[in-house]
Amino acid sequence: MTNGGLWPQVERLLASVERPARYIDREWNAVHQPGADYRAALVYPDTYEIGQANQAIAILYATLNGLPAVVAERAYLPWLDMSTAMRDAGVPLFSLESCTALSEFDLIGITVPYELTYSNILEVLDLAGLPIRASERTEAHPLVIGGGPSAFNPEPFAPFFDAVLVGEGEEAVADIVAAHRAAKQSGLDRAATLMALSAVPGVYVPALYRPEYDADGAFIGVSAVPGAPDVVTKRVLADLDAHRPPTAPIVPFMDVVHDRFGVEVLRGCTRGCRFCQAGMVYRPVRERSADPIVRDVLAGLACTGYDEVSLTSLSTTDHSQLEEVLRRLQRRLEGTGVSVSLPSLRVDAFGVEMARLVSAGGKKSGLTLAPEAGTQRMRDVINKNVTEEDLLGSVQRAFEAGWRRVKLYFMIGLPTETDDDVRGIGELVGRVFRVAREATPPAQRGGLRVAVSVSTFVPKAQTPFQWDAQLPLEEVRRRQSVLRESMPRKGVELHWHDSDVSFLEGVMARGGREVADVIEAAWRDGATFDAWTERFNPSRWAAAFEACGIEPASIANRERTPAEPLPWDHISAGVSKRYLLRERERALTGELTPDCSFESCAGCDVCQDLGVDIVLGGVARG
Numbered sequence: 001m002t003n004g005g006l007w008p009q010v011e012r013l014l015a016s017v018e019r020p021a022r023y024i025d026r027e028w029n030a031v032h033q034p035g036a037d038y039r040a041a042l043v044y045p046d047t048y049e050i051g052q053a054n055q056a057i058a059i060l061y062a063t064l065n066g067l068p069a070v071v072a073e074r075a076y077l078p079w080l081d082m083s084t085a086m087r088d089a090g091v092p093l094f095s096l097e098s099c100t101a102l103s104e105f106d107l108i109g110i111t112v113p114y115e116l117t118y119s120n121i122l123e124v125l126d127l128a129g130l131p132i133r134a135s136e137r138t139e140a141h142p143l144v145i146g147g148g149p150s151a152f153n154p155e156p157f158a159p160f161f162d163a164v165l166v167g168e169g170e171e172a173v174a175d176i177v178a179a180h181r182a183a184k185q186s187g188l189d190r191a192a193t194l195m196a197l198s199a200v201p202g203v204y205v206p207a208l209y210r211p212e213y214d215a216d217g218a219f220i221g222v223s224a225v226p227g228a229p230d231v232v233t234k235r236v237l238a239d240l241d242a243h244r245p246p247t248a249p250i251v252p253f254m255d256v257v258h259d260r261f262g263v264e265v266l267r268g269c270t271r272g273c274r275f276c277q278a279g280m281v282y283r284p285v286r287e288r289s290a291d292p293i294v295r296d297v298l299a300g301l302a303c304t305g306y307d308e309v310s311l312t313s314l315s316t317t318d319h320s321q322l323e324e325v326l327r328r329l330q331r332r333l334e335g336t337g338v339s340v341s342l343p344s345l346r347v348d349a350f351g352v353e354m355a356r357l358v359s360a361g362g363k364k365s366g367l368t369l370a371p372e373a374g375t376q377r378m379r380d381v382i383n384k385n386v387t388e389e390d391l392l393g394s395v396q397r398a399f400e401a402g403w404r405r406v407k408l409y410f411m412i413g414l415p416t417e418t419d420d421d422v423r424g425i426g427e428l429v430g431r432v433f434r435v436a437r438e439a440t441p442p443a444q445r446g447g448l449r450v451a452v453s454v455s456t457f458v459p460k461a462q463t464p465f466q467w468d469a470q471l472p473l474e475e476v477r478r479r480q481s482v483l484r485e486s487m488p489r490k491g492v493e494l495h496w497h498d499s500d501v502s503f504l505e506g507v508m509a510r511g512g513r514e515v516a517d518v519i520e521a522a523w524r525d526g527a528t529f530d531a532w533t534e535r536f537n538p539s540r541w542a543a544a545f546e547a548c549g550i551e552p553a554s555i556a557n558r559e560r561t562p563a564e565p566l567p568w569d570h571i572s573a574g575v576s577k578r579y580l581l582r583e584r585e586r587a588l589t590g591e592l593t594p595d596c597s598f599e600s601c602a603g604c605d606v607c608q609d610l611g612v613d614i615v616l617g618g619v620a621r622g
């Protein structure tokens, strides 16, 4: 099959499926390079409308398409109606740009964004006509490489991938393509190719690592075969300004999540929230400087026609030049109808001031703030570095300035939490509501909304809480009822994160390679799109755990000792275990650790171990 080969078959299926725009080519700015001699398919393992805006894929798409004689195309997981129609008609999973079967590419790169997409990976591989286990693939199959936020504990999905990229992709993808091309030219077989790939920094080849168990079946560590590195350390880009992000992103034909132009303004976050995996694994902070940010926003808007631009990062309001960037954008975009959005705000006066700047003259959308915990003691345990005065002061200023809606994010089940901390959430929400009401003119109080979203804490690999137990389900439900009773009855909308979902996330987040069998069993029983509420079926997963003889509670709800080997010990984010343990001890005593971007180094070791510096305003701090 050559370029466009599957289109006649695909086209016949479109009349009978929902949202056929998910499956068609020719969006604005899509890249077509029929003559390339190396072909990579980039796959987001969820529907088009969820995956289309993924910035990692957009970056890799632009990077790969910029390499000589290389083409990258995209594929998404078809919704159930389409996958059924494809299976019935014998149509394999195809790329959007040339409607080519994925199995004809040299490389399939699948981003792994989140624990509940793991079953979708198997669906992608199976629909593509590939064996789902790497060990069963032959010379005839493409290389299947994973990457993304979940790579920092890749073990539960490791057997499905030939390789997993740990860390940032801009430079690594070029190295991977070069290594693969060289291997092909030298006629290496698959095993030798994988060994060659394992020499690329940041590339983890699961087949070269074996989990080991003692006589009682207890996990005692992962060992590398001779020739493979003992520890795979993440790739990190030292200078973001040296890599221009894509400024000609694809404009979809249909509504997608985040239907706007996104420009990444900084990477990393060193505020040091102890529960936050992204904050730990994407260190150190590297800011882009103001000039390229403004330039790229204007360039991207010009070639997409979007009327909204989002300045993205883990904590955009921490950018040291944000105020300048926003003022310059305000001047340049005045009268164009283009709005600027910030995905996350600091719970302090600066955050509100920035919100005021981005909404100057325009509509004030809701304000989103994340105090995370209801009491100061609990916020100190997680190193949130935010006080109640910060929060109430921000809400007061925002409502005085015309906001009428605020959304607050909290977690329950954090280490050391007591019922008083849980009730503290309800009491704090009550105080927020009163402050918001008093700051709102009486005639407008009817439109006042406080939305509260409460998730259950899931301990994640590579964080100071990686040794901690997740709350058992019954205890989560009891605490949820404590919280419900403490929540003000009027003016507050309360939303929960499903506790069964959190439990499965917890198992996937800290499981070892044995969990792969469970994922396969659940998928064979019909599990896909688990992140979609209507599709998630906890009993299907319970049956899969039972069939595989794995007790999920022993993974999610068990505290580990610091001496215990962890399934991800051979994967390094550059942050030392010594630092994580120290942070855990400080959590237990409620000691705060300041933000190393602006205060002193907290000794996480990432700068020294990876040879990267904090970059503020585009300038390395050294």
Ligand code: SF4
Residues within 6 Å of the ligand: 270, 283, 284, 285, 596, 597, 600, 601, 602, 603, 604, 605, 606, 607, 608, 614
């Ligand atoms: S090594 Fe120090 S300065 Fe660098 S990210 Fe870690 S705590 Fe911050």
